[in-house]
Amino acid sequence: MIKYNLLCKECELTFDSWFASSKEYDKLKNKKLINCHSCGSVRVEKNLMAPKVINKDISDKNGKKDLIKYQKIKKTLNEYQKFIKNNFDYVGKNFAYEARSIHYNNKKKYKGIYGTASKQDLKELKEEGIETQIVPWLENKKN
Numbered sequence: 001m002i003k004y005n006l007l008c009k010e011c012e013l014t015f016d017s018w019f020a021s022s023k024e025y026d027k028l029k030n031k032k033l034i035n036c037h038s039c040g041s042v043r044v045e046k047n048l049m050a051p052k053v054i055n056k057d058i059s060d061k062n063g064k065k066d067l068i069k070y071q072k073i074k075k076t077l078n079e080y081q082k083f084i085k086n087n088f089d090y091v092g093k094n095f096a097y098e099a100r101s102i103h104y105n106n107k108k109k110y111k112g113i114y115g116t117a118s119k120q121d122l123k124e125l126k127e128e129g130i131e132t133q134i135v136p137w138l139e140n141k142k143n
């Protein structure tokens with residue numbers, strides 16, 4: 001005896017049914033002798049659900065997609081960082097101070113600045129009307 005989980009294509013009911021063998025199932029299926037328990041439709045097929053396998057497959061695919069997405073973002077960030085490094089002056093932890101001195105003293109600077117600031121600094125700068133932009137920064141230990 002073999003038990004199959006069957007799916008009715010008509011009403012989407014799934015139900016278990018016992019057959020003498022898989023050949024027996026095929027025979028009955030070909031003779032359209034397998035009916036849906038609910039609507040009587042003969043459009044009944046073996047329900048090929050294997051949740052664990054399916055889930056694994058999906059998560060692997062998503063994992064790959066995420067990895068590709070991550071690599072794209074990383075590439076963009078690296079290019080962004082390169083651009084900033086080439087076009088902005090690094091002021092390190094003096095960022096808030098430098099930003100203020102540019103803002104208040106009309107200090108002429110051809111280059112923008114970048115550096116590190118605390119959340120508190122950024123909040124205060126914003127309150128003073130100094131626009132800052134937070135850039136996600138990747139530490140590149142090779143450089």
Ligand SMILES: [Zn+2]
Pocket residue numbers: 008009010011012013036037038039040041
């Ligand atoms: Zn049905």
